[in-house]
Amino acid sequence: MRIVFIWTEEYKKLKDFQTSFCGEFNIKYSHGKLDISKNNLYIENFFKVNGSNIKLNLSAIVGENGTGKSTILDLILDYIENGMFSNKYIVIFENDGDLFIDCNFEIFEIQTKEEIKYEIIQNESLDKYLKHQVTMFFSNVFDVRYFTHSEDIQVKENKRISFIPQIKNISTNALLANYKEAENFLNQDISKQIFFVNEYKSILEVEKLVKVPEKIYLKTNSLEYHYENLSFELEKFISAFDYEQVGSLHFNLNTTNALKEDVITVLTQSFCIEIGYLLQSYNLDDLLFIETYNNAKSRGNFFVIIHKNLMKVIKELESENAILKSIKKKLNGICKSYIELLDLIDRLSIEEDETV
Incomplete structure (x- = not known):
């Protein structure tokens, strides 16, 4: 099941907009008339990978900056996410050559030039059309408009599906939205880059391209x-940690280096x-x-204690499986x-520079 065509009367800056995501059909909507025909130039299995049974179709959206x-x-x-739009729309799905047309208004005429089977699914449940649909959204563009986006709220308002859509949002905006401050995201992103380079620098021959420090x-701050x-x-x-030997007390680490202790x-x-x-x-x-920390039966690695026991406490208060899985x-x-x-910090040789 795949989406092959979309038309909308109006969406943000798009007016009377339509686009096709399938080379197999020629689909066009104009003035109440929907024309559907086979594309005689379509080459089946054009993107087929040798030795693979996976059916692969690719569509590209190309245009200058700002065109939408x-x-x-x-x-x-x-x-x-929502299963509909407030303005008029047409969304067409395809499965094994059959078309399923979802719309929120009456299409005056649907014309097909060949024996193309289609079905109108207006106001019907979208479960069987989107159940196995996995959407991955990636964009490295920073855009503040996404910070008001609440996926949980939109899912609850969607009355046409009975499940949470499988949307993997790995865009920069989605990653940033998980952090109260963008600085936290940037700091963690830097640490991930350090781990990645350290782990794969020999395999990827990174040092042929750039000198690895x-x-x-590391500089600690409040x-x-x-x-x-x-x-x-x-x-x-949290503030009480400032007055404790955190490394030895909460992680069983022998930290004689004052700077390393501050970092931990x-x-x-x-x-x-x-x-x-x-x-x-x-x-x-x-x-x-x-509560989780105080009630823990064992001590040792502080992070492991919280990881091991926190979900047990949460399950006593929250019963919805989808939310529990997300947490x-x-x-x-x-x-x-x-x-x-922490393991990396413990293994690092940290020198205290008294001149700084």
Whole structure:
């Protein structure tokens, strides 16, 4: 099942817009008339990969900057998430040569020149058409308009599907939206680049293209301005790390280097802040973090303790599987990143530069 044609009366800056995503059919809508015919120039399996049974079709949206390429992608995403538009629209699906036409108005005439089977699915459930549809959205363009985008709200408003659409949004905007401050995203992105280069520099022969630094300089800074929306209790819990030997007390690390100890302290505080905001993003009390730590039966690696026990506490308050899966996925990602970063810091040789 795939989307092969879209027409909309109006969407953002697009007016009376239509586009086809299939070379097999010629589809055109004009003044109440929908024409559908076979494309005689269509070459079947043109993109077939030798030795593969996967049916591959490619469509490209080409145009100058500002002509609406990104808006077309927004149009498709909005339809998948909401199942409809407020303005008039036509969306056509194709499956095994049969066409399924979804629209929110009466099309006066549908003309087909060959024996093309089609079915009108106006107001019907879209489950069987989108159930196995996986949409991956990638864009490295930074655009502040996406920060008001709430996927959870849109899914709940979609009454034409009974499941959460499989949308993998790996765009820069989506990644940034997971962080309260863009600086946090940039800092984590830098750490990921360090891990990547360290892991694959020999395989990818990175040093043939660029000189990899032999040393990494880390500078700690206060995280107080990140406490703004956290509870007073969690803020107090996080601030207490400033007065502890965090490395030895919470991670069983023998840290005699004062600078390394400072780095581990800030790393731990950053972890607490990120988990606190994760809980709040799902309307959960950030005090669950403190409760999880205090009730843990064992001590050791602080990150592992939270990772191991927090979901148990959350499951007592939240029963919806989709939400639990979403929380678990994000929690796994956060904990994995911090555990790996702590391990790297522990192995690094950090020199204290007294001249700075």
